[in-house]
Each structure stands twice: as C-alpha cells, then as structure tokens.
Amino acid sequence: MSDGLLRDLAGIVGAGYVITDAAGQEAYVVDWIKKYRGRAMAVVRPGNRDEVAAVLRCCNDAGVSVIPQGGNTGMAGGATPDDSGRQMILSLGRLNRIHEIDPVGNTITVDAGCILANIQTAAREAGRFFPLSLGAEGSCTIGGNLATNAGGIAVLRYGNMRELALGLEVVLADGRIWDGLQALRKDNTGYDLRDLFIGSEGTLGVITAAVLKLHPAPTARATAMIALSGEQAALEFLVRLGSRAGDRLTAFEFMTRNCLDLVLQHVAGTALPFKTMPPAIVLTELSDADAEADLSALLEGILSEAIAAGIATDAVIAQSGEQAKALWRLREGISEAQVRAGKTIKHDIALPIGRLGAFMRETEAAIEAAFPGLRFLVFGHLGDGNLHYNLQRAPQMNDDDFYALTGPLNRLVHDIVGRYRGSISAEHGVGQLRRDELPRYKPPVAMQLMHDLKTLFDPHSILNPGKLLQS
Ligand code: FAD
Numbered sequence: 412m413s414d415g416l417l418r419d420l421a422g423i424v425g426a427g428y429v430i431t432d433a434a435g436q437e438a439y440v441v442d443w444i445k446k447y448r449g450r451a452m453a454v455v456r457p458g459n460r461d462e463v464a465a466v467l468r469c470c471n472d473a474g475v476s477v478i479p480q481g482g483n484t485g486m487a488g489g490a491t492p493d494d495s496g497r498q499m500i501l502s503l504g505r506l507n508r509i510h511e512i513d514p515v516g517n518t519i520t521v522d523a524g525c526i527l528a529n530i531q532t533a534a535r536e537a538g539r540f541f542p543l544s545l546g547a548e549g550s551c552t553i554g555g556n557l558a559t560n561a562g563g564i565a566v567l568r569y570g571n572m573r574e575l576a577l578g579l580e581v582v583l584a585d586g587r588i589w590d591g592l593q594a595l596r597k598d599n600t601g602y603d604l605r606d607l608f609i610g611s612e613g614t615l616g617v618i619t620a621a622v623l624k625l626h627p628a629p630t631a632r633a634t635a636m637i638a639l640s641g642e643q644a645a646l647e648f649l650v651r652l653g654s655r656a657g658d659r660l661t662a663f664e665f666m667t668r669n670c671l672d673l674v675l676q677h678v679a680g681t682a683l684p685f686k687t688m689p690p691a692i693v694l695t696e697l698s699d700a701d702a703e704a705d706l707s708a709l710l711e712g713i714l715s716e717a718i719a720a721g722i723a724t725d726a727v728i729a730q731s732g733e734q735a736k737a738l739w740r741l742r743e744g745i746s747e748a749q750v751r752a753g754k755t756i757k758h759d760i761a762l763p764i765g766r767l768g769a770f771m772r773e774t775e776a777a778i779e780a781a782f783p784g785l786r787f788l789v790f791g792h793l794g795d796g797n798l799h800y801n802l803q804r805a806p807q808m809n810d811d812d813f814y815a816l817t818g819p820l821n822r823l824v825h826d827i828v829g830r831y832r833g834s835i836s837a838e839h840g841v842g843q844l845r846r847d848e849l850p851r852y853k854p855p856v857a858m859q860l861m862h863d864l865k866t867l868f869d870p871h872s873i874l875n876p877g878k879l880l881q882s
C-alpha cells in the first residue's frame with residue numbers, strides 16, 4: 412500500500428519532493444529541543460495549495476496520518492511524527508511566496524510556509540511593521556505561528572498571533588479548500604472558522620495562506636535592561652512603567668539570575684551589562700511611530716524614579732542599535748543555553764498578572780520542599796503574565812533521574828497554576844508534551860466540544876493524531 416501511495420504522492424509533488432531516506436528525513440523527525448524523535452513513511456514537500464489538497468485527499472483515502480510541519484521549531488512536540496514509521500510529514504516550507512502588501516488596508520498576504528523574519532523584512536521594506544517577534548523568527552513559519560497561536564515579545568502591545576491575523580486559507584483533511592482569505596476588519600456572518608483553525612496545532616486543517624495585519628513602523632525605540640531585587644520589584648516596575656509609557660510599552664521580559672548565568676556560560680559573545688549579577692532582571696522596550704519621540708529621555712526619567720524609590724537597583728539604556736541587540740541576545744539566548752546545558756523540564760504557563768508574585772513564592776517553596784536542589788530557570792513575558800517556569804537537574808543528579816521527575820514536577824506546578832486559575836500552555840501549544848495533562852485542567856465540557864470538533868473536521872483522524880487531543 413505504501414509503495415502505491417508514495418508513487419501517487421510523487422506524481423503530485425514531483426519525486427524529488429518525497430523524501431524517504433533516513434539522512435534526508437533527519438531534520439524533520441527530531442524536534443528543536445531534541446526531546447522527541449519519530450519516524451516517517453516520507454516527508455512530502457508540496458509547492459502550492461492545490462498540491463497540498465491533492466496530497467491530503469490521497470492520504471485521507473489511504474487512511475494515512477499527516478503531520479503538518481513548518482519550521483520545526485515548536486516546543487510541544489506538535490510537528491514530530493510518532494515512531495511507527497507509518498505517518499507522513501507534510502512540510503510547508505515550499506509555500507513561501509509573499510503575495511501582496513496593501514498599504515491602505517495595512518495588510519500583507521502570505522503563503523503559510525513563509526519564514527517569519529522574511530515577512531517582517533517585507534513589511535519593513537514597505538514602510539510598515541509586522542510585530543510578531545520571537546527567538547525562532549529566522550526559521551519558524553507563519554503557518555506554525557498561526558497553528559500554535561504564537562506569542563513572543565511584543566504581545567503586550569500588539570497581541571498574539573490570533574490578534575494579528577485577518578483571513579486564512581485552509582485545506583481540510585479530505586482535500587476540500589476553505590477560502591477564508593479575506594482582509595476584513597469586521598465580519599459578523601456566523602461562527603468564526605478562522606479562530607478555530609488558529610491554535611488548532613494542525614489537528615483540524617492545514618493552513619496554506621494568511622492575510623495579516625500590519626502596523627505603522629516604529630521609528631523611535633528605547634531599550635533598557637534593569638536590575639531588580641526580585642519578582643515583586645519587577646511587577647511594581649511593570650505597573651510604574653505601564654502607567655507612564657502607556658501603549659509605547661512594547662516589551663517587558665523578565666529573567667532570574669540563573670537564566671543569565673546560563674546564557675553567559677553557553678552563548679558566545681554575551682556579557683553582563685551590570686557590575687554584579689542581580690537576583691532579577693527585566694529587559695524592556697518602548698517604541699513609537701513618531702520619530703521625534705524622545706523615548707530614551709522618558710525611560711531615563713522613569714528609571715531614575717524607580718531607582719530612587721528602591722524598586723530598581725541599576726539600569727542600562729542601550730545607546731545604539733548594536734547595544735540593544737546585545738541586550739536582546741542575553742534574553743533570546745536562554746532557550747539555546749538550556750539545550751546546551753542539558754535536559755530541562757519546561758512549563759509555559761499563564762497567570763493573572765497581579766498574582767504572579769504569590770504564585771512564584773508558593774511554587775518555589777513547594778518545589779524546594781519536594782525536590783531539593785533543582786536549578787530554577789524562571790523567565791518570560793511578564794507583561795503578559797506568561798512565565799517559562801523551567802527546571803534543570805540538581806548537581807548530584809544524573810539526567811535520567813532528573814527526567815523521571817517530569818510527571819510529578821508537572822503535576823506540582825500545574826496544580827498550583829490551576830488553583831490560580833491560570834493556563835498550562837500560554838503560547839507553545841499542547842502538542843504531545845501536554846496532551847495527557849490537559850483533561851485534568853480543562854473543564855470536561857470544553858474537552859468534549861474539542862473532541863466533537865475534531866470528529867467533524869477530520870472524521871478519519873488523519874491530521875496530526877495524538878497531538879493536542881488523545882486519539
Ligand atoms: P512547527 O514547529 O513546524 O509546528 C508547530 C505546530 O504547528 C505543529 O503542531 C504543526 O503540526 C503545526 N503546523 C505547522 N505549520 C502548519 C500549517 N501550515 N498548518 C497547520 N498546522 C501547522 N513560541 C512563542 O509563542 N513565543 C516565543 O517567544 C517563542 N520563542 C521561541 C524561541 C525559540 C528559540 C524556539 C526554538 C521556539 C520558540 N517558540 C516560541 C516556539 C514557537 O511555537 C515556534 O517557534 C513557532 O511558532 C512554530 O513555528 P514553526 O513553523 O516552527 O512550527
């Protein structure tokens with residue numbers, strides 16, 4: 412059966428775009444953090460929407476599962492096949508055309524396989540701004556961003572991926588095409604199918620194109636790194652900065668001392684901008700479309716007041732684009748540093764912002780009591796209430812003993828998150844990483860409706876089975 416199917420697929424996309432050898436598949440079958448490894452019958456690389464539709468029709472008829480994949484940078488194992496060798500990876504990377512920029516409507520229409528950084532560049536060249544920004548932007552695709560409803564560093568001001576999308580084109584499991592590629596800011600004609608596909612992690616359909624919102628280009632920017640005594644001071648500083656800078660506050664990233672220690676140790680060319688390492692650090696950015704706005708002076712004033720009030724202990728304001736980049740490298744290098752340092756148990760949680768301090772104190776005490784000696788790597792998008800509450804092994808532990816703690820640690824952290832009415836996946840999605848935990852934290856009615864939707868959209872369960880929902 413597989414030979415016939417592979418022949419049909421080669422007939423659709425061209426034999427050179429059906430990869431069956433292990434070496435050719437390697438980059439597609441392992442995830443970015445190297446936590447998951449699967450096997451695939453083939454990696455299929457269609458070149459346009461109609462080829463995607465024909466591939467899905469064949470796979471649906473043959474009852475073969477399809478794993479949509481963009482840049483393969485996801486953090487929840489959502490784009491990795493299982494180890495049966497019977498699943499097909501559908502790689503969208505060849506759908507990489509930027510179709511149109513509309514400077515009046517402020518929109519850009521793109522194929523789903525476009526690399527995020529290329530969309531940012533196209534917008535910039537047109538005198539506009541596409542605000543989604545995250546560490547993997549040089550290799551992740553807009554289809555993956557949409558499928559995971561990605562967040563990143565500018566959600567505070569511009570919203571997450573859902574808020575940046577206007578229209579979608581989606582191929583359904585049976586090969587039908589839903590043309591929702593509209594550039595409308597208003598449309599009240601019933602259920603919002605677009606919002607169903609965004610964040611559905613490749614389980615309801617394959618996104619092939621999107622219309623995205625553009626914003627005015629920020630021509631003034633000020634970037635600062637601030638030293639603080641801890642998370643409570645960081646929250647106080649957030650409130651102070653927000654009330655003074657208003658919607659010019661674009662990013663507010665938090666990290667603890669351990670995170671920066673790890674970056675300085677593992678990421679070449681990084682340096683601490685303070686004389687000594689503070690317990691907590693914030694990286695913030697103000698921006699404005701008005702080139703005349705003196706954001707550095709504004710930031711300097713707010714920082715002086717915060718230092719005088721004992722909220723911040725030290726601060727540096729970037730004096731050039733290069734210096735700003737170096738400060739961002741310290742923040743963006745945390746994921747890379749974790750991979751180099753060994754195994755990490757991750758939590759990507761959202762909490763009501765006002766309760767973050769209490770959550771951190773309670774959770775740290777509970778982990779220290781139950782699993783003494785672990786290394787806390789707590790960082791994230793504090794302005795959105797989104798923490799990456801990550802842990803690494805205690806010095807005397809080996810990797811396997813540490814990894815065996817995954818279940819109990821997840822349970823401990825997520826039960827507290829549940830009590831605070833938070834979420835166990837703020838921006839990375841559920842994938843296979845959180846699939847079995849989800850029913851514990853989501854109301855049964857919500858789980859049932861999600862299963863019902865899955866059955867409606869994908870009756871033979873060929874689209875990314877075993878991700879997000881138990882199949
Ligand atoms: P993939 O990894 O290929 O796929 C992710 C999921 O989307 C899978 O379930 C896959 O099946 C599905 N999918 C992919 N393409 C399609 C499609 N066209 N149609 C339907 N389903 C599809 N995320 C954040 O939200 N914020 C961050 O700040 C952030 N920082 C990161 C930093 C680093 C260094 C890395 C490695 C990752 C980071 N991420 C972050 C994770 C983030 O989810 C991804 O980087 C990105 O959104 C995924 O895009 P991708 O194209 O790589 O998707």
Ligand code: 2HG
Binds near residue numbers: 749792
């Ligand atoms: C980030 O904010 C990413 O840098 C990755 O979402 C988080 O490595 C992580 O856990």
Ligand code: ZN
Binds near residue numbers: 791799838
């Ligand atoms: Zn993040």
